[in-house]
Amino acid sequence: MTEEAGIFQNQDFSWFFWFTLPIYPFSKRRTLRKEVVKDTIWTFDQVQGIFYVVVPIRMTVVKLYGGGLFVYAPVAPTAECIHLVKELVAEHGDVKYIVLPTISGLEHKVFVGPFARHFPQAKVFIAPNQWSFPLNLPLSWLGLPSQRTQVLPDDSQQAPFGEEFDYEILEAIDLNLGKFSEVAFFHRRSRTLLVTDSVVAIPEAAPAIIQLEPYPLLFHAKDSATDIIPDNQANRCKGWQRIALFSMYFRPSVLEIKRWSQVFRDAFQAGDRSPKAYFGLYPFQWQPNWERAFADLRGNGRLFVAPILQALILNRAPQETLNWVEKVAKWDFQRIIPCHLDSPLNATPQEFRQAFSFLEREATIGKLPYHALPEEEFKILRQIDAGLSRSGIVPPSKL
Template sequence: MVAGITISSPKSTILQNPISLKEPNSSFPGGSLKGFSLPFKHRNKIRDNVSLVVAAAISTPSKTSTTSTSRGRFYFNFTGFPFPLGPFLNRSTIRTEAVKGSIWLFEQEQALGFSSVSTNIRMTVIKLKSGGLWVHAPIAPTNECIQLVKELEAPVEYIVLPTFAYEHKIFVGPFSRKFPRAQIWVAPRQWSWPLNLPLEFFGIFRAKTLTDEDLSTPWADEIEQKVLSSPEVGIGPYVEVAFYHKRSRTLLVTDAVIFVPRQPPKCIGKESLLASAKNGLAVKLLSKGKEVPQEPVVDNQMNRQKGWERMVLQILFLGPSNLLEPNASFAQMSQKLIVSPIVKTLVFSKVPEKVRDWIDRIARDWRFKRIIPAHFAAPINAGRSDFLAAFAFLDDLLGEREFTWPSLSLLFTSLMGKAASYFPPDDMKTLSSLDQFLVSVGAVKKTVSGRKRAA
């Protein structure tokens, strides 16, 4: 059951600079959870429209001052399968301006179940020439979040779900009821697990389907789109829609690539960071017999940083033997544009031809200079060569690429990408074991089409 209860919120705006691949010291995530819930029926009449379906957001008029930040962040959510998605009662929203007067980022913390593992989840809002707003991957519509949207002083015209992934899907219904005049557009081939439920069950009604390179969308003159719709890699297909905002030369993706910042996102609270810094059960199990100290965790910058590094390694299933001292493994995969190891291993390596076609079309047709993913750092100052380099691992699966770029430039891009995507075998043990387990139970496919042909 999902119910969102939101109360009024304060006004706040925080500005941040973009992350650049050429500035390694800049400060400021991909797997997906699927889920289902039972219908929630509310018998009382309240002022806002309430839909009696999963992911229904229940909004009550505030009787307190709009300066009550904690009340404005209240949101009740206990859904998610096999783990519920936290925080369960309180979600802070931080708004940043990615492109002046044109693109804004809204971020909230998102935790995995009852664990101390958290990351950030991002909604991107673009102001169209019409003066309306185009919303990409909605987040929890707390009163604080909605107030920050309304401060842009423009109507929400379109709400876009760019993926099948549950953690992005769950908030589309509640968010759309805050803006009932907005059109809803969703990625094709939607599915959920363990039950493949219709969108209406998630509170998403009258949605239109996004199609590849569709020039008939109402935003086609300003924002283009390309769909990655893979064959089933196990229990369902991987679907993600990339968008290109032409005026700002910005590429929007969901989980395709990430840039892990050295410092934790501001929306992740210190309590979560310190909880992750504690030497708990996960550290003990993965310490390989090393002595695990049990000192209390003091609130300081060093422990907050350790908590962030441990969070990242657990989110990406990396560095299990280094949770006690995560610095080396964290340094190996942070501060660069990469494909999330879990997405690379469990999805993209299973369908390399589809992924190659998608990323090559993106690099060929769109001259972007920044990338905004739905997790970790953004905006990222990165262009086509950086994007292609992140997918250089496909070369080993498909062989030599046929491309019109100069061979030396392509060779450098490939070498740079392979170096960036390399992780020590010891750091990949947990992920490799997970892949083998999922293959054994039929959750993902064992065979990989298009592997490099023998000479």
């Protein structure tokens, strides 16, 4: 939390529309605000996840040069979150612009309309080619305020905030059932790049927002159903590193899934058989070398593209993606703020460019070596990719 953490009550964390995206932490969402650039940029972190595989989801707020605020990728507008935003409003001016920078991320879309209702004077800008599933509904049906919502112009200089921001729109990648795209924003004055899902980096220890409610960390720190895990930093770190492996690979190579007959037998001997602990069910068996797998994934905090994007999405439009990457890499940024995992990241345009080298045949680009993630970790994702392609659900990979 911020320094004002003590003023908030339990009801201030409530998100009453949790059923629109029924994932952990459901109806209770804490918010942590962090100042990234003094009096200029702030991040607002919340938590999201499935089966206690929890990661940060992030909104970024930028102070405009002439006063007022620019909001990139809103999070759940709980009373706590809105209070923290309005503290900035009181000091720096009203929220003027709200941006939805993606077309496929429901975890970003679902919050834009509710957030915008708290700031009725703000204009809402959305990435082009928005869609919804199973029906392609009008934007107003998705909760966006129709009278003040417009699509981002192709040319960033035509946007009302063009004097301070450049942006580049990734050409929409057709996935048959939907599309993928995101918009990268460059804040020239602070030399900061804002991205949604395209690149990430993993911290060694759990992010501060996740440590506010450590149960997921302790749950994944278990080696067996019978374990009772003390709450200490070592176990929190252990749980986080396993969560990171889950979130990136779905089923990492160092994880075995027990037979369900054994899982049920173990559950009867579990130290905690409460509903919160899934009644003692714990089907995971980690191999002794799992820490090495985390070290390979993290790569000492390097910038990389998440495996799901590598194996299931960007591989369907490698040239279009690289064209977008080249445009973004022309900006002179010195830090990157993604919407997930670690932030802010001290990274150069060359490092950003290098993260997408998996789309090319060459092992290196420029002066930086490309550190590919271990191919063995892609086994499940490759199987999913092949199955979806064979059935025609998604177009074939172009790699």
